[in-house]
Amino acid sequence: EDQVTQSPEALRLQEGESSSLNCSYTVSGLRGLFWYRQDPGKGPEFLFTLYSAGEEKEKERLKATLTKKESFLHITAPKPEDSATYLCAVQANGLISSGSARQLTFGSGTQLTVLP
Amino acid sequence: DAGVIQSPRHEVTEMGQEVTLRCKPISGHNSLFWYRQTMMRGLELLIYFNNNVPIDDSGMPEDRFSAKMPNASFSTLKIQPSEPRDSAVYFCASNLGSGRAYNEQFFGPGTRLTVL
Numbered sequence: 594e595d596q597v598t599q600s601p602e603a604l605r606l607q608e609g610e611s612s613s614l615n616c617s618y619t620v621s622g623l624r625g626l627f628w629y630r631q632d633p634g635k636g637p638e639f640l641f642t643l644y645s646a647g648e649e650k651e652k653e654r655l656k657a658t659l660t661k662k663e664s665f666l667h668i669t670a671p672k673p674e675d676s677a678t679y680l681c682a683v684q685a686n687g688l689i690s691s692g693s694a695r696q697l698t699f700g701s702g703t704q705l706t707v708l709p
Numbered sequence: 710d711a712g713v714i715q716s717p718r719h720e721v722t723e724m725g726q727e728v729t730l731r732c733k734p735i736s737g738h739n740s741l742f743w744y745r746q747t748m749m750r751g752l753e754l755l756i757y758f759n760n761n762v763p764i765d766d767s768g769m770p771e772d773r774f775s776a777k778m779p780n781a782s783f784s785t786l787k788i789q790p791s792e793p794r795d796s797a798v799y800f801c802a803s804n805l806g807s808g809r810a811y812n813e814q815f816f817g818p819g820t821r822l823t824v825l
Contacts, residue, residue, distance in 0.1 A: 624812075635819070636817050639813045639814065699751055
């Protein structure tokens, strides 16, 4: 069974204080790892997809990295508007009984608060 | 681009009543997903459709839940009869399909369901 564990559950940072969020995963074979941002009262918003160990993606103050067992979301010099819950999800290789691709398994998220 | 549209945004009902949630995916997207999000269990996939056909409904909790997609621009998730433990936020998401380049899912704003 695919498993995704995110840590910490909650993180409070001062504006400008860089840090990292962790996503550990267990899958039989990784097809892709996804990072989403979710603001209160809204649906998750796609940030990145990573496909293979060693891959990195960047967007503004965010950089996602991937190893064979975990992914990190690095936040450099965060601002209050970066406050949100960050969700990690994995998609495993292989097909389900209907012959279709397996779908995403989400972690429980890290709630990030950036104080001004 | 209007994004994924869900209605209603909030629904309060009494135990035993029928509840119908509605979703309009992004035009041109051929996969549609229904998720449920709770504090205890996080974001869980209930069912997904590809080209209007249900592909994987293994996440549907029990027979009280049913989903349909009569055409490419509309889907419903029905709960009958509803129970207090069904209280959650229900998200609909869509994407272009199951190919590697198209795994990014676009989420709607969600329907917050409260069953009294």
